[in-house]
Amino acid sequence: MVQLRPRASRAPASASAMVDEGQPASEEAEHGLLLGQPSSGAAAEPLEEDGDGDDDLDDEAPEELTFASAQAEARAEERRVRETARRDKTLLKEKRKRREELFIEQKKRKLLPDTVLQKLTTASQTNIKKSPGKLKEDKSQKKNEECEKGNESKKVKEKIQSIGQNKSYLARRLKDQDLRDSRQQAAKAFIQNSLYGPGTNRTTVNKFLSLNNKRLPVKKAAAQFLNNGWGTQKKQNAKRFKRRWMVRKMKTSKK
Amino acid sequence: MGEFKVHRVRFFNYVPSGIRCVAYNNQSNRLAVSRTDGTVEIYNLSANYFQEKFFPGHESRATEALCWAKGQRLFSAGLNGEIIEYDLQALDIKYSMDAFGGPIWSMAASPSGSQLLVGCEDGSVKLFQINPDKIQFERNFDRQKSRILSLSWHPSGTHIAAGSIDYISVFDIKSGSAVHKMLVDRQYMGVSKRKCIIWGVAFLSDGTVISVDSAGKVQFWDSATGTLVKTHLVANADVQSIAVSDQEDSFVVGTAEGTVFHFQLVSVTSNSSEKQWVRTKPFQHHTHDVRTVAHSPTALISGGTDTHLVIRPLMEKVEVKNYDAALRKITFPHRRLISCSKKRQLLLFQFSHHLDLWRLGSTVATGKHGDTLPLSKDADHLLQLKTKVSKMPACLRSAVQIMFSEDSTKLFVASNQGSLHILRLLEGSFKHLHTFQAQSGTVESMCLLAVSPDGNWLAASGTSAGVHVYSVKRLKLHCTVPAYNFPVTALAIAPKTNNLVIAHSDQQIFEYSIPDKQYTEWSRAIQKQGFHHHWLQRDTPITHIGFHPKRPAHILLHDAYMFCIIDKSLPLPNDKTLLYNPLPPTNESDVIRRRTAHAFKISKKYKPLLFMDLLDEGTLVAVERPLDDIIAQLPPPIKKKKFGT
Numbered sequence: 082m083v084q085l086r087p088r089a090s091r092a093p094a095s096a097s098a099m100v101d102e103g104q105p106a107s108e109e110a111e112h113g114l115l116l117g118q119p120s121s122g123a124a125a126e127p128l129e130e131d132g133d134g135d136d137d138l139d140d141e142a143p144e145e146l147t148f149a150s151a152q153a154e155a156r157a158e159e160r161r162v163r164e165t166a167r168r169d170k171t172l173l174k175e176k177r178k179r180r181e182e183l184f185i186e187q188k189k190r191k192l193l194p195d196t197v198l199q200k201l202t203t204a205s206q207t208n209i210k211k212s213p214g215k216l217k218e219d220k221s222q223k224k225n226e227e228c229e230k231g232n233e234s235k236k237v238k239e240k241i242q243s244i245g246q247n248k249s250y251l252a253r254r255l256k257d258q259d260l261r262d263s264r265q266q267a268a269k270a271f272i273q274n275s276l277y278g279p280g281t282n283r284t285t286v287n288k289f290l291s292l293n294n295k296r297l298p299v300k301k302a303a304a305q306f307l308n309n310g311w312g313t314q315k316k317q318n319a320k321r322f323k324r325r326w327m328v329r330k331m332k333t334s335k336k
Numbered sequence: 337m338g339e340f341k342v343h344r345v346r347f348f349n350y351v352p353s354g355i356r357c358v359a360y361n362n363q364s365n366r367l368a369v370s371r372t373d374g375t376v377e378i379y380n381l382s383a384n385y386f387q388e389k390f391f392p393g394h395e396s397r398a399t400e401a402l403c404w405a406k407g408q409r410l411f412s413a414g415l416n417g418e419i420i421e422y423d424l425q426a427l428d429i430k431y432s433m434d435a436f437g438g439p440i441w442s443m444a445a446s447p448s449g450s451q452l453l454v455g456c457e458d459g460s461v462k463l464f465q466i467n468p469d470k471i472q473f474e475r476n477f478d479r480q481k482s483r484i485l486s487l488s489w490h491p492s493g494t495h496i497a498a499g500s501i502d503y504i505s506v507f508d509i510k511s512g513s514a515v516h517k518m519l520v521d522r523q524y525m526g527v528s529k530r531k532c533i534i535w536g537v538a539f540l541s542d543g544t545v546i547s548v549d550s551a552g553k554v555q556f557w558d559s560a561t562g563t564l565v566k567t568h569l570v571a572n573a574d575v576q577s578i579a580v581s582d583q584e585d586s587f588v589v590g591t592a593e594g595t596v597f598h599f600q601l602v603s604v605t606s607n608s609s610e611k612q613w614v615r616t617k618p619f620q621h622h623t624h625d626v627r628t629v630a631h632s633p634t635a636l637i638s639g640g641t642d643t644h645l646v647i648r649p650l651m652e653k654v655e656v657k658n659y660d661a662a663l664r665k666i667t668f669p670h671r672r673l674i675s676c677s678k679k680r681q682l683l684l685f686q687f688s689h690h691l692d693l694w695r696l697g698s699t700v701a702t703g704k705h706g707d708t709l710p711l712s713k714d715a716d717h718l719l720q721l722k723t724k725v726s727k728m729p730a731c732l733r734s735a736v737q738i739m740f741s742e743d744s745t746k747l748f749v750a751s752n753q754g755s756l757h758i759l760r761l762l763e764g765s766f767k768h769l770h771t772f773q774a775q776s777g778t779v780e781s782m783c784l785l786a787v788s789p790d791g792n793w794l795a796a797s798g799t800s801a802g803v804h805v806y807s808v809k810r811l812k813l814h815c816t817v818p819a820y821n822f823p824v825t826a827l828a829i830a831p832k833t834n835n836l837v838i839a840h841s842d843q844q845i846f847e848y849s850i851p852d853k854q855y856t857e858w859s860r861a862i863q864k865q866g867f868h869h870h871w872l873q874r875d876t877p878i879t880h881i882g883f884h885p886k887r888p889a890h891i892l893l894h895d896a897y898m899f900c901i902i903d904k905s906l907p908l909p910n911d912k913t914l915l916y917n918p919l920p921p922t923n924e925s926d927v928i929r930r931r932t933a934h935a936f937k938i939s940k941k942y943k944p945l946l947f948m949d950l951l952d953e954g955t956l957v958a959v960e961r962p963l964d965d966i967i968a969q970l971p972p973p974i975k976k977k978k979f980g981t
Contacts, residue, residue: 261416261417261438264417264438264439264457265416265417265438265439267457268415268438268439268457268483269415271483275550276574276625277971277972280529281974282572282573282974282975283972283973283974284973284975284976286967286968286970286972286973288975289623289972289973290964290967290968292976292978292981295978295980295981296980296981304964304968
């Protein structure tokens, strides 16, 4: 049996071919040979058909597929490709947009509500202006008994105080402060060392409180008998293991 | 009295700081005590050893030396290198002056009281002149090699003994140079690697210098020749402090083991004129280092790392042998550190640098008398507030006492200048309503405030003029309770009757009716009869007074070792009856029970008590602080070897 290929595309192709035939030369001249086929549309068909219609050839004439129709098909194909590309792009864009919005929402959820943020920002702005004054005020309040220091530094400070805008500054030379701090540290270390350092005969509070218990007629245990700080890591691991084992046991018993 | 459920609270983690220096003032019989956190407290020894004044401290102002100068002026010096003068009237610090010698280790006022000597870290001894308004640097003495840890003036004011590390120097005031340098053995009859630190020196008028050092020795030196006269080996640990009496016939030393030794000048034989120093009495009242001692004409005073202040009157010096000659040990504060909100069942704890807010636990169980009920809901730590500097009006900057009105709309503030301010509290701000100016009279003790529950009356104590009562509605002074010569320890106004109940440091209680402007009948009756002698012999002052909302005849008081409900409708006890009589057995006849029942119902079940109050009709809250809990948080003591351990 001869199998006839469906020639569905023939009718519109011929219609467009009729339209296009009016200006085939000009199109060709513009686009050049779009399809790389010989100019006559009639000759184009047998080349297409040759590949697959080998069985039932020779009885039928090759199909009439004009160049114009093929061109139109090609253009349609192009358009389709373009359309798909555009659709893809828009899809991607939409996806990206949605993802962005999701991120923004998540971030918003993490932060405090707007009202509180606004309050904070306005407050921090005013605070920034006031904070240098406040800090100095704090220092001066803490050491408010030091209204006068030695001769030189007093004069320097007074000058600075009169120059500055905020009257609550207390100027101090940093070099002096370091020296003073290091000497104070040395003094504290000395007294700590001499009272509680090596060579002194000190005992722990636990032993001290337990000494009485040892001399009682009915001997009692030490004041702090247990050492709760022993093996904390081991105890934690054991607890975690126990929990997991229980969960596993429940699961297997349910099954 | 009724049955009460009692909340026993032990989660107030109150740890007082150790005592660092003690200074005794002879003219006013007052004791200044400074602690390691910089707090300075003034105790009035004649007013039943009551803590009158109190300067809150800061770690940067930790003191190493404290001394009184002429005219009741108090000076302290510390490791931050500054000399601070305290204003005892304004309860504030007058000024602080930098000595420019580094950390200051010791300070001594001259016998005349007009000069101040300071020993510094860099080995210099500086002389300051005490002017009426300030102190002024006069000159430096010869600089020594190591830090000057102790100083002492000769009673005539011509020489100074300065103890340092491994040696003692004797200076001449006029020339300012070291006359003698006496080297101290590092260890008694032996060699030791640790340096010998001279913790204390004392200069007697016959030229003897007494030194105590870290090897446990008390040594007597002759300052004219610069030689060692006698050595007493007193302890195995450091001997950290020394104080000589004014008559120079006895002195006291304190050791790191907690022992205090009393040395006296006794004649060699009963009828010879030759005298020698003999170690007479050891006292073991402390468990940790005794870092400071003082010698008053009749008592030995010691204080140390275990935070107790121990005053031991000497029996041979005390004229009248009554309860005044007993040992006094001051451990707990003499003011109220806890406030309670009755409706919400909240407790506010006051620490030195922060406040804690707790909610009380609750229980649904019931039981009989003496049962301990299990808690169904534990106590909650709600809030911890640290100190913060914020905008405050100038009048509130130096507030001594603050109290809220019963409905929490008004705030009453007592400032340290003696004036009282009333502020109205609004949402987030406050409006200054009125100021009551300072009345006449000097500031004698810390101001206490009391507000009546209906909000009409405000009572303020603290001045020598008596307790002032102000009318809040009309904003003027209503009346003044007549002055009493002992300071007020607690103040409260009863709910319906508006009776002001005042407790003084000599354990007297007065009840004054504010609307009638006179003492009540009950108060007159008990003053006429006098309190029971056991009541008057209590050691610790009453720090809080509470009332029962439904029973106006009941007053609830407590001190550190007992709490008492006074029932004004019952007869008063006289000296012959037993003051502390717990519930008699029920098989006693009713007649006996009626005969022995008296107005003072005392219970010693909860001690040591820091606070006790009535929450509502059937519940009490008692905040206890066991001594062992305090000891558990102190620095380590010296090891003592006991036989059998």
